[in-house]
Amino acid sequence: MSRTSTIGMTEIARRAGVSQKTVSRVVNAEPNVSDDVRRRVQAVIEEVGYRPNHAARALVTRRTRRIGLVTTGGARFGPSAIVEGVQEAARARGYHTSVARPADETVAGLRAAVEDLLSQGVEGLALSESVDLGHPSIRIPPTVPVVTFDDPPSGARSAEMIVAAGEADGARSATEHLLALGHTTVHHVSGPDNWNASGRRAEGWRAALEAAGRHAPAPESGGWDPASGHDAVRRLLDRGETPTALFVANDQMAIGAIHALERAGLSVPDDVSVVGFDDVPEAAYLSTPLTTVRQDFDAITARAVEVLLDAVEGGHPAKHQSVPTRLVVRESTAPPRT
The missing domain is CATH 1.10.260.40 (lambda repressor-like DNA-binding domains)
Incomplete structure (x- = not known):
């Protein structure tokens, strides 16, 4: 032995x-x-x-000191940052994290992921993306607290606790920055229609234009990846629209958008100013460093794990908390050509 x-x-x-x-x-x-x-x-x-011996200790204490995390975002920057942040914050509190990635984003896939985590005896659940917890096939015991990083779909029942970034405010500040530079309006490349984050970022963009009395051009939809950002800008240019300012719903799409603009003979920021969202690590090191809205994923995940574990341990944390975003101004934005 x-x-x-x-x-x-x-x-x-x-x-x-x-x-x-x-x-x-x-x-x-x-x-x-x-x-x-x-x-x-x-x-x-x-x-x-x-x-x-965690198994033996769980038999005696009826505690597993384990939480579950459901994420459907794959390797995208935001969801992967949430996974890493949750694991680190839970570890600091003496908890382990089990991560479940549904095979697809259907209710059946989500149900299977939740049931897998519950079978491991998790004491709390974190949901990387928002889902309708009121769906009859998703059964989470009332003794298992749930926190989500997203507001629920319209009309859906959400987790009791929500910790989310101020995405609408961040999008509004990005749009206001472009208007303050002198652009008459701002075009928008949105995220996928079935993501709540897409709606909130579009909401902030539209609110800033309405408050300034400016026309809101029809947005082009992308899929969070560079290729979809490139294609969205190509569609915009092909229908004869040449923006002077572009707010893109995430940095990966912004990178693709800039590539499409440059292939069309347009310069960033001399011809078109571009703002992204997320502040991915490479944003500061592009050939033209990207102006973007920073989400503090470390703060978001630390706060979410704190409220979840406080609930697990019998506390009564605040039900809805917002973590501010911050506009990071770099070289991809400038006043329009006169």
Whole structure:
């Protein structure tokens, strides 16, 4: 039998000069342990290679210290940032995260993902994208708190707790920035019609134009990827419209949009100013650094995990919280040609 399998909490407590209860608090990432004691106990744990038996502990405490995350966004920047942020924030609170990715975005796919996570004994659920939790085939026990990063579809029942970015406000600030530069109106490349985020970003764009008394051109719809942004701008140009300012619903589509403009002989920002959304890591390092709306995914996921785990542990967190966005101005926007 190996050394790591024979040394338990009692021996760790003896070596660290603390009580077994203190070792248990360190292992479970509980409060009321000084930093010095926590470091001392952790050093012994690492020295002996101790690994807690989570299955046995769950049988005794009826706690798994595990949350579930459902995400349908694949490798897209926003959803992947949410997955990473949730895992890190949960780990800091002593919880593990199980991630389920439905085979498709149908109700059946979502139901299967939720049931898979519930079968693992998760104590709370986080939903990367909003869904109708009122659908009769999706059964989540009332004892399992749910947080989502998105407002629900119109008329649908949402999670009890929502932590979301101020996307409409961010889109409005992007549009106002372009108008303040002197552009008479702003064209828009939206996200897919079936995403709530697309609607909120279009809502902010339209609200800014209406408040300024400007015409809102018909938007072109994309699919979050560069190719769809490229194609959306090609359609716009093919019907004879040449914008001087373009707000694109995410940075990946903005990259494709800029490529289409340049292939058509137009310069960014001299002929067309472009603003994206998300502030992906590469946005600052394009040949023309991209002006964009930054979502603070670290803050969003940390807040969401905090409210979810507070609910899991018997607290009563605020039901709806918004995390502000911020416009990051770079070189892809400028006043229009006179």
